[in-house]
Amino acid sequence: MQIEFKASLRAEQGSSASRRLRRAGQVPGIIYGGDAPATPITMDHNEMFHLLSKEAFHASVLTIDLDGAKQTVVLRDSQWHAYKPQVLHIDFQRVDATHKIHLKVPLHFINGENSPAVKLGGGMISHVLNELDVRCLPGDLPEFIEVDLGTLEADQSIHASQIKLPKGVELVTHGDVDPVVVTVLKAKGEAAAEDGNAQG
Template sequence: MEIEVIASKRELQGTGASRRLRHAGKVPGIVYGGSAAPMQIELDHNALYHALRKEAFHASVLSLSVDGAKESVLLRDAQWHPYRQQVLHVDFQRVDKNHKIHVKVPLHFLNAEVSPGVKLAGGKPHHIVNELDVQCFPGSLPEFIEVDMGTLEVGHSIHANDLVLPAGVELVAHVKQENPAVAVIHAPKGGIEETPAEPAA
C-alpha cells in the first residue's frame, strides 16, 4: 500500500516564518539525501497529524509529492510541541530503490495467550522491545515483523536472531551481534508453587 504525502516548497525560512506557517495550520519540514540538494517544504498540519498516528507511516517508503513532483522518502524525524498535540517540524530522507535502507520496524506480538507459559503456568507475557533496526532495499520494507510467542514456557524468551524475517530483510550488524531478547514470559506473581521443604529434625 503506497502512502502519499502532499507538500509544497517553502520559500521563506527562519523562526518567524515557521511560526507564521504554524499559525496558518501548516508544518515546516525538510527533505534531504540522495543526489539532490536539501529542500525546505511545508505540509498541512491536520493531514500530517493523523498520518503520524498510524504505525505504517513510520515504517513505510512514502510517496512525497512536492508541488506535483513525486519522490520516494522515509520519515526520519517528527518534532512535537512539549504539551500540545502539535507537530512542529518533520524530516524526510530520499531513498533510492537500488540502495539498502536502515529502518526501525515495529514488532507485532502473536499467540502469547495460547503459549504454555501463559495458558498452563499462568505466566505474564512481557514485550521487551517494540521495534528492531533492519536493513533492506526499499521495495522489501515490511510494515511490521511478527513475533510468535505461541511456544514459550515460563522464564523463556525470544531473541532477535530467533525471528523469521520477511524475504530480503535482515537485522543490522549490531543487533545481530547483540541478539537482544524481544519478549519473555514472566512467572506469575509469587512464583510457581513449590512443595515446601521438610523442616530439619
Template sequence: MQIEISANKRTLQGKGASRRLRGSGKVPGIIYGGENPAQAIELDHNGLYHKLKQEAFHASILSMDLDGEKEQVLLRDIQMHPFKLQVLHIDFQRVDKNKKIHMKVPLHFINAENAPGVKLSGGLVSHVLTELDISCLPKDLPEFITVDLTDLAAGNTLHLSDLKLPEGVEIPTLGRGENLPVATIVIPRAVAAEEAAAQVAAADIPTTVQKKEGAAKEGEKKDAGKKK
C-alpha cells in the same frame, strides 16, 4: 497500499517565517538525501497530524507529491510541541531504490495466549523490545515484524536469532554479534507462591500417610496384646 502525502516547496526560512507558517495551519519541514539538494517544504498540519497516528506512516516508503512531482521518501524525524498537540517540524529522506536503508519497524506479537508459559504456567509475556532496527532494500521494507510466541515456555526467552524475517531483511545487531532478547515469560509472584505451596503440600502427603499407617499398626499390636 502506499501512503501518499502532499507538500509544497518553501522559500521563506528562519524562526519568524516558521512561526507564521505554523500560525496559518502549516508545518515546516525538510526533505534531503539522494542526488538532489535538501529542500525546505511545508505541509498541511491537520492532514499530517492524522497520518502520524497511523503506525505504517512511521515505517513505510511514502509517496510525496511535491508541487506535482512524486518522490519516494521515509519519515526520519518529528518535533512536537512540549504540551500542545502540534507538530513543529518534520524531516523526510529521499529513497534510492538501489541502496539499502536502515529503518526501525514495530514488532507485532502473536499467539501469546497459546504459549505454554502462559497457558499452562499462568505466566505473563514481557516485551523486552517493541521495535527493531532492520536493513533492506526499499522494496523489501516490511511495515512490521511478526513475533510468534506459540512455543515460548515459562522462564524461556525469545532472542533476535529466533525471529523469522521476511526475505531480503537483515538485522544489523545480529551481524555485530549482539543476540538481544525480544520477549520472555515471567511468573507472577502470587502464582509462584501458590505453586511452591502446592509442591510443599504434595511433599508432606507421603510423610503424613506413613505416620497414620504407623499409628494404625501400633494400635493393632496393642489390641492383639490385650486379647492374649
C-alpha cells in the same frame, strides 16, 4: 500500504517564517539525502498530524507529491510541541530503489495468550522490544514483523536473532549484542514460592 501526501516548496526559512507557517495551519519540514540538495517544504498540519498517528507511516516508503513532482522518502524524525498536540517539524530522507535503507520496523505479537508459558505455566509475557532495526531495499520494507509466541515456554526468552524476518530483510545489531525481544515473567505465587525455598 501506499501512503502519499502533498507538500509545497518552502521559500521562507528561519524561526519567524516557521511560526507564521504554523499559525496558518502548516508544518515545515525538509527532504534530504541522495544526490539532490536538501529541500525545505511545507505541509498541511492536520493531514500530517493524522498520518503521524498511523503506525505504517513510520515504517513505510512514502510518496511526497511536491508541487506535482513525486519523490519517494522515509520518515526520519518529527518534532512536537512540549504540551500541545502540534507537530513542529518533520524530516524525510529520499530513498533509491537500488540502495538499502536502515529503519526501525514495529513488531506485532500473536498467539501469546495460547502459549504454554501462559496457559500451562500461568506466566505473563513481557514485550521487551516493540520494534527492530532492519536493513533492506525499499521494495522489501515490511510495515511490521509478526512474532508468533504460540510455542513460548515458561522461563523462555526470544532474542532478536530468533525472529523470522521477511525475505530480503536483515537484522541490524550493534556489536555482538543479541537483544531480548520477549521474556516470560513467572506467576506471583510461583515466584514467591521459589523465594521462600531459596530462603529456607
